[in-house]
Amino acid sequence: MRVALFLTCVNDMLYPQTGRAVVRLLERLGVEVDFPAGQTCCGQAQYNTGYRRQAEPLVRRYAEVFDGYDHVVTPSGSCVAMVRDNYPRIAARAADEGRDEGLAGAAAAAVPKTYELTEFLVDVLGVTDVGAYFPHTVTYHPSCHGLRMLGLGERPRRLLQAVRGLELRELPGAEECCGFGGTFAVKNPDVSAAMGQDKIDNALSTGAGVLCGADNSCLMHLDGMLRRQDAPLKALHLAEILASTEERPYMAAETTGKIR
Template sequence: MRVALFVTCVNDMLYPDTGRAVVALLERLGVEVDFPTGQTCCGQAHYNTGYRRQAEPLVRRYAAVFDGYDHVVTPSGSCAAMVRDNFPRIAARAADEGRDNGLAEAAAAAVPKTYELTEFLVDVLGVTDVGAYFPHTVTYHPSCHGLRMLGLGDRPR
């Protein structure tokens, strides 16, 4: 099984330890993780602010960078939702405008193998206990993208 980490541009810039923690967790569970250095942004910032066409090259880039991997894991529900929900929308809109240029193929390649981290743990690896322990009470706030666009349900818990 070939697994790649999509660390996301926000994690890369603001929370680089998140990527390291994901790799440590997955490796502890016996998963060999690659980190393709050509990865950039999923295009969510562009798309959400009305720059859909500027997001199109990022759809192609994502598909190209993660080509050959069985699974792409990201610690971001919003980025996973961007790939799975919005990449096909971007491709469909470009096709409607007569500018497909491989977007439909790129989206079709990216969508089925992109997973939010907890979804990958539960649905692919079958892991519901990662052996973590934290001796304090915490509050978990499920993300809107995770709940509504990905349908993660209780997986993060």
């Protein structure tokens, strides 16, 4: 089984600790992970903002870079949804315009092998107890792409519930969008911030020390608000919790705050 990590551009730029956590976690579970260096970005920002054609080179790049791997695992639900839902659409619309340019083949190759991290753990590896230890109170925000497009369902929560020392607290209004929405956050900043505020108020009401998610783009927005308000809550990617063990417990990366 040849497995590649698709880190995603947001993690590559801002959250290397999430990528390291995925590698540590998968290797601990006996999976050999490769990181093809030619990978960059899925093209979601271009596509969702109305620049479909600008996403096309990135569709082809994705297929080329991950050619030869059986599985591509990524710690970002929205990037998986981009590949799974929108790569075929990009190819179909190019076909409607009388073009192919390798897009149909690229989409067909990319879709079946691309997995969101929790899908890969639960569905492919068949594990929910990954042997993690994380002695903190945690509340989980199921980002929209994971919740509605990918239908991750209970997978993330089952993984969290099996973590020793972890106390999972229900997040009120969990299914509601956090207000990030890519360029929505800057095109409609007031509505975005209002939605984010409701999300963090709900998270703070749980009394948890950690707001966990499986998509760092949503967490970047929420963590930015939490830090601005100096709130006693830290946003943290699920992979970093699952990577944490008693022998090698979670340590905050230098760019993020401590768990209070």
